[in-house]
Amino acid sequence: MLRTVKPKNARSKRALEAREPKEVEDPRTVIFVKGTHTGERLNTVMKDLMALKRPYSVSFSKKNTIRPFEDHSSLEFWALKNDASIFVVGQNSKKRPDNLTFARIFDNRLLDMCEVGVENIVSMEQLKTPKSTPGHKPLMHFSSELFDSHPRYTQLKTMLMDLFNGQVIDSVCLSGLEHVISVTVAPDTQDLISASSATLPTVHVRTYTFKMLPSGVKTPRVELTPMGPHFDLVLRRNREADEDLMKAALKRSKIAKKDTESGLGKKRKNLEVDEMGDLRGRVHVGSQSLDKLQRKKVKALRGDDSERVRKRVRT
Numbered sequence: 017m018l019r020t021v022k023p024k025n026a027r028s029k030r031a032l033e034a035r036e037p038k039e040v041e042d043p044r045t046v047i048f049v050k051g052t053h054t055g056e057r058l059n060t061v062m063k064d065l066m067a068l069k070r071p072y073s074v075s076f077s078k079k080n081t082i083r084p085f086e087d088h089s090s091l092e093f094w095a096l097k098n099d100a101s102i103f104v105v106g107q108n109s110k111k112r113p114d115n116l117t118f119a120r121i122f123d124n125r126l127l128d129m130c131e132v133g134v135e136n137i138v139s140m141e142q143l144k145t146p147k148s149t150p151g152h153k154p155l156m157h158f159s160s161e162l163f164d165s166h167p168r169y170t171q172l173k174t175m176l177m178d179l180f181n182g183q184v185i186d187s188v189c190l191s192g193l194e195h196v197i198s199v200t201v202a203p204d205t206q207d208l209i210s211a212s213s214a215t216l217p218t219v220h221v222r223t224y225t226f227k228m229l230p231s232g233v234k235t236p237r238v239e240l241t242p243m244g245p246h247f248d249l250v251l252r253r254n255r256e257a258d259e260d261l262m263k264a265a266l267k268r269s270k271i272a273k274k275d276t277e278s279g280l281g282k283k284r285k286n287l288e289v290d291e292m293g294d295l296r297g298r299v300h301v302g303s304q305s306l307d308k309l310q311r312k313k314v315k316a317l318r319g320d321d322s323e324r325v326r327k328r329v330r331t
């Protein structure tokens with residue numbers, strides 16, 4: 017348990033307030049840590065991941081004796097000193113070759129971890145193609161039902177989204193998109209889903225740059241060019257988040273005045289905003305009696321009028 021730091025002056029108070037939870041979070045800082053043994057392949061993957069995350073990435077050049085699943089106190093200490101929330105730890109061993117560990121930090125405490133093995137590596141230097149501008153927010157694409165149904169793949173999905181997520185934006189400018197990170201799982205069959213990590217399908221990560229060309233219609237024609245890095249991930253060990261800590265991490269701040277006026281507050285009930293940002297309402301209709309329903313009266317259907325019409329026909 018880390019001690020609570022009390023500010024001694026106004027400067028340190030402002031620094032602590034800058035690290036407090038915010039309604040709109042700043043881009044997450046990722047720290048890349050090398051273990052005691054890292055091979056050339058693993059160093060290449062970490063270098064390319066750091067290039068995709070730049071400028072919100074910090075690299076520890078020295079090797080460290082660290083085993084996150086046995087002792088994570090070093091991660092919490094580094095997170096406090098560097099104001100970081102995600103760690104990528106690389107370690108190469110005979111039992112677990114080319115091993116990467118993704119760890120998330122909340123409130124300077126370890127939230128959860130996910131360990132993967134890296135295979136079939138194609139670096140950015142091997143592909144002589146145009147690269148994206150550093151600092152641009154990528155477009156994430158997840159292609160599999162497992163990312164929404166299986167807990168291991170759901171955890172990996174949130175890990176990768178937090179890893180590559182940048183600044184929070186209100187709208188998307190098509191001309192500002194430069195690259196896309198595609199994450200797929202194949203084959204996508206329910207028969208391969210089990211609790212054993214040895215039978216879990218491999219995750220394929222591919223990175224492309226794309227150009228939007230004229231197509232004659234409003235929607236442009238998109239061309240993808242491999243940029244790198246390309247690699248496959250094999251799921252290994254993982255650590256689930258504590259329920260209380262996860263509940264605190266997902267807690268949202270008090271509703272703002274503009275959200276209250278738009279229908280999210282107590283002033284206008286039965287209104288909510290979906291994932292796409294659209295305002296949706298719910299209407300409750302009470303029981304209705306058809307006997308009291310006001311119907312339109314038509315003169316042609318009255319009894320006296322119909323008798324009068326029959327008399328005129330006879331005459």
